[in-house]
Amino acid sequence: MSRTVLICDDAIFMRTMVGDILTQAGFEIIGEAETGVQAVERYQQLRPDLVTMDIVMPDMGGIDAVREITKLDPGARILMCSAMGQQALVVEAIQAGAKDFVVKPFQPSRVLEAVNRVLAA
Amino acid sequence: MDAARYAALFLSESREHLTEVDDALLALERDAAHANAAATGAHIATVFRGVHTIKGMAAAMSYAAVEQLSHALESRCEPLRSAEEALSGDVLALLFDGTDLLRAAVDAVPRGHTELTSAMRAVVQRLGSAPVVDDAGANVRAITDAPVVISDVPSGAVGIARRVDVRLTADCPLKGVRAMIVLAKLSALGTLRGTEPAQERWQDDLFDGAFRLTLQSSASDDELTAAAQSAGDVARVAVTLATPTPTQGSAGVTDAPRTVRLDARRLDTLLDLVGELVITRDRLLRAIEQSDRPDRAVVRAAADAARLVATLQDEVLQARMLPVAQVFDRFPRLVRDIARDLGKDVRFTMEGREIELDRSLLDAIGDPIMHLLRNALDHGFEDADTRRAAGKPASGELILRAARDRATVVIQVQDDGRGIDRDVVLRRAHEQGLVQEQITTLADDALLQLVAHPGFSTAKSVTSISGRGVGVDVVNTRVRALGGQIDLETITGEGTVFTMRLPLTLAIMRALLVQVGGDTYAIPAAHVMEVLEFHGASRSTGALTITVRDETVPLVALQQRFEDDPLTPAAANPDGVRHVAIVEVAGRRTALLVDALLAQQDIVVKPLDAVRGARPWFSGATVLGDGSPALIVDVSSVA
Numbered sequence: 001m002s003r004t005v006l007i008c009d010d011a012i013f014m015r016t017m018v019g020d021i022l023t024q025a026g027f028e029i030i031g032e033a034e035t036g037v038q039a040v041e042r043y044q045q046l047r048p049d050l051v052t053m054d055i056v057m058p059d060m061g062g063i064d065a066v067r068e069i070t071k072l073d074p075g076a077r078i079l080m081c082s083a084m085g086q087q088a089l090v091v092e093a094i095q096a097g098a099k100d101f102v103v104k105p106f107q108p109s110r111v112l113e114a115v116n117r118v119l120a121a
Numbered sequence: 122m123d124a125a126r127y128a129a130l131f132l133s134e135s136r137e138h139l140t141e142v143d144d145a146l147l148a149l150e151r152d153a154a155h156a157n158a159a160a161t162g163a164h165i166a167t168v169f170r171g172v173h174t175i176k177g178m179a180a181a182m183s184y185a186a187v188e189q190l191s192h193a194l195e196s197r198c199e200p201l202r203s204a205e206e207a208l209s210g211d212v213l214a215l216l217f218d219g220t221d222l223l224r225a226a227v228d229a230v231p232r233g234h235t236e237l238t239s240a241m242r243a244v245v246q247r248l249g250s251a252p253v254v255d256d257a258g259a260n261v262r263a264i265t266d267a268p269v270v271i272s273d274v275p276s277g278a279v280g281i282a283r284r285v286d287v288r289l290t291a292d293c294p295l296k297g298v299r300a301m302i303v304l305a306k307l308s309a310l311g312t313l314r315g316t317e318p319a320q321e322r323w324q325d326d327l328f329d330g331a332f333r334l335t336l337q338s339s340a341s342d343d344e345l346t347a348a349a350q351s352a353g354d355v356a357r358v359a360v361t362l363a364t365p366t367p368t369q370g371s372a373g374v375t376d377a378p379r380t381v382r383l384d385a386r387r388l389d390t391l392l393d394l395v396g397e398l399v400i401t402r403d404r405l406l407r408a409i410e411q412s413d414r415p416d417r418a419v420v421r422a423a424a425d426a427a428r429l430v431a432t433l434q435d436e437v438l439q440a441r442m443l444p445v446a447q448v449f450d451r452f453p454r455l456v457r458d459i460a461r462d463l464g465k466d467v468r469f470t471m472e473g474r475e476i477e478l479d480r481s482l483l484d485a486i487g488d489p490i491m492h493l494l495r496n497a498l499d500h501g502f503e504d505a506d507t508r509r510a511a512g513k514p515a516s517g518e519l520i521l522r523a524a525r526d527r528a529t530v531v532i533q534v535q536d537d538g539r540g541i542d543r544d545v546v547l548r549r550a551h552e553q554g555l556v557q558e559q560i561t562t563l564a565d566d567a568l569l570q571l572v573a574h575p576g577f578s579t580a581k582s583v584t585s586i587s588g589r590g591v592g593v594d595v596v597n598t599r600v601r602a603l604g605g606q607i608d609l610e611t612i613t614g615e616g617t618v619f620t621m622r623l624p625l626t627l628a629i630m631r632a633l634l635v636q637v638g639g640d641t642y643a644i645p646a647a648h649v650m651e652v653l654e655f656h657g658a659s660r661s662t663g664a665l666t667i668t669v670r671d672e673t674v675p676l677v678a679l680q681q682r683f684e685d686d687p688l689t690p691a692a693a694n695p696d697g698v699r700h701v702a703i704v705e706v707a708g709r710r711t712a713l714l715v716d717a718l719l720a721q722q723d724i725v726v727k728p729l730d731a732v733r734g735a736r737p738w739f740s741g742a743t744v745l746g747d748g749s750p751a752l753i754v755d756v757s758s759v760a
Binding site: 063089090091094095114120 | 159163294351
């Protein structure tokens with residue numbers, strides 16, 4: 001059975017891109033979220049194997065969403081999607097419970113490496 | 122105490138912190154719109170930390186102006202930091218002003234000025250703090266505020282203390298964060314005793330991805346290695362037994378600095394010596410080759426020495442590599458200031474700050490990049506109304522990007538402005554007689570040649586920001602002098618990208634040594650495709666050509682080329698068989714006629730002063746094994 005993924009990003013462009021990379025690698029995208037609040041709700045409903053999380057999102061940012069999701073499920077596997085220059089925020093996200101990160105612009109190979117690391121842990 | 126050394130340290134560290142503070146203020150200004158409390162807090166903390174550190178150093182050095190300004194800034198940040206007060210635009214402007222004067226105060230120190238000027242005093246007052254009283258307490262505070270790194274060993278810790286040395290891959294992004302993930306993986310297997318460098322420094326720009334953890338763990342060495350590697354982007358892990366640690370409570374088990382500050386000239390000297398060693402190695406190997414009955418032991422020892430020299434050369438070159446952040450980090454502030462002077466709204470982003478370059482290159486690329494950024498700001502971007510009318514976002518996008526591409530580093534300056542208007546360039550080129558009238562279209566490389574032509578400008582007015590015409594030609598000359606090349610892509614209405622492609626190091630290159638008119642010249646081997654005997658040229662439409670396997674290749678006689686240059690003395694024609702070196706630049710082949718081929722070997726490059734117009738055919742000089750000098754041919758300009 002293919003692994004399930006929830007993609008959280010406020011930009012359709014980024015959701016599409018991450019979705020394409022993961023779908024091509026055999027993952028099943030079971031949901032998308034545009035805000036941190038949605039991310040937490042969807043996580044609760046869908047219990048995906050993996051979450052990809054943008055840092056800056058309206059409503060509730062990615063880092064707070066990581067905190068909330070980790071509270072719901074301490075074993076949640078969350079991969080942060082960061083831009084260059086967000087080092088401090090990525091640090092915060094990892095401290096909040098995210099398992100790994102990738103840096104935009106995304107290279108498919110790097111995304112898949114990170115996803116596989118998170119799922120293997 | 123060695124006052125001069127401390128003064129130098131004060132200057133370099135203060136400037137580093139000022140750059141961080143500038144960045145944080147810019148970030149605050151940028152983030153003001155979407156008021157992310159966490160980010161705002163972090164930036165204010167950075168500002169606070171920066172000025173606080175500067176204050177501590179200034180107090181220790183008795184630099185009154187620096188101390189009072191940084192104290193005033195720190196005090197002004199305090200209520201912002203504790204979120205008692207929201208950051209307003211006025212306060213932000215005040216912090217910018219204060220930081221400017223703090224930089225001025227730091228810069229004034231080497232000139233012997235350490236007292237507040239009236240402008241500084243005014244800002245201190247506006248920042249609203251009483252001048253700091255000159256008491257001994259300030260110094261003490263700065264010292265006791267030093268971060269405590271070593272974590273206490275819990276009584277329940279079990280297992281053997283191990284040292285885990287980790288090196289992250291060179292292309293690993295956000296190395297500091299990746300190191301945290303390694304730390305988390307290892308901490309799960311035992312009790313962390315300390316890190317080196319301290320964790321606080323992992324997010325520094327200078328963190329190069331090499332670090333050491335001390336861990337008390339009952340896991341095996343292999344388990345620890347596997348755990349570290351599972352964090353990803355790990356190039357190397359080495360687990361060793363930790364040396365017995367001093368008794369608990371004595372600080373500094375693992376917090377000894379991993380980096381030393383070193384006078385840069387020492388690195389230059391080392392590199393020069395390695396260069397000489399490389400040349401000597403080549404002479405030794407040649408001598409052995411030429412001897413009739415070489416001694417086997419000598420041959421073996423020479424081969425070992427040659428290998429060691431190569432390793433040493435790599436290490437020394439590596440030690441000279443620095444992240445481009447050292448140059449890039451001053452640009453956000455400059456770009457902001459220029460954009461503001463021009464009344465343009467521009468979003469500036471930088472990518473690849475962690476990419477490394479040789480020191481000597483790093484020193485040399487700052488100006489060319491600044492030129493390109495200025496050009497983009499001044500000429501590239503339209504005003505907001507024009508942009509909106511063209512269906513573009515009102516604020517312009519300016520990107521400075523560094524990336525590694527095999528043995529080169531690529532630096533790009535990209536704007537989404539109006540693009541270079543080919544018609545205007547062409548019209549101006551026709552007027553100045555640079556292009557024949559019948560030519561009516563321009564490819565990107567022809568366009569670049571025109572805008573890089575000395576004195577060529579299409580700017581309607583001269584501004585203080587990018588001047589008249591001198592811009593792209595200076596950049597082009599500089600980049601070429603560094604052994605690099607520059608490309609231009611522009612789309613009318615969509616923007617312009619300047620791409621500089623630079624070698625990783627200037628220091629050593631492989632070259633073909635040739636003789637022309639009695640002198641020795643070096644042709645960079647990277648450009649040489651093949652070498653052939655010369656059997657005469659033919660003349661087609663005025664130009665000399667030779668035929669190489671059915672292909673017609675233009676011929677350039679180097680001697681004639683050089684003689685056009687009054688700096689190169691003419692020499693007698695030699696006799697005997699002459700050769701041509703087929704070189705390729707930007708996909709175009711040219712045959713260079715030389716009198717004799719001498720050797721192919723590594724040369725140590727000594728840059729010529731990149732004075733515009735001087736010695737156009739040469740990119741540098743070198744000293745040969747026998748001590749005689751040779752000029753390095755700039756293939757792209759002679760071909």
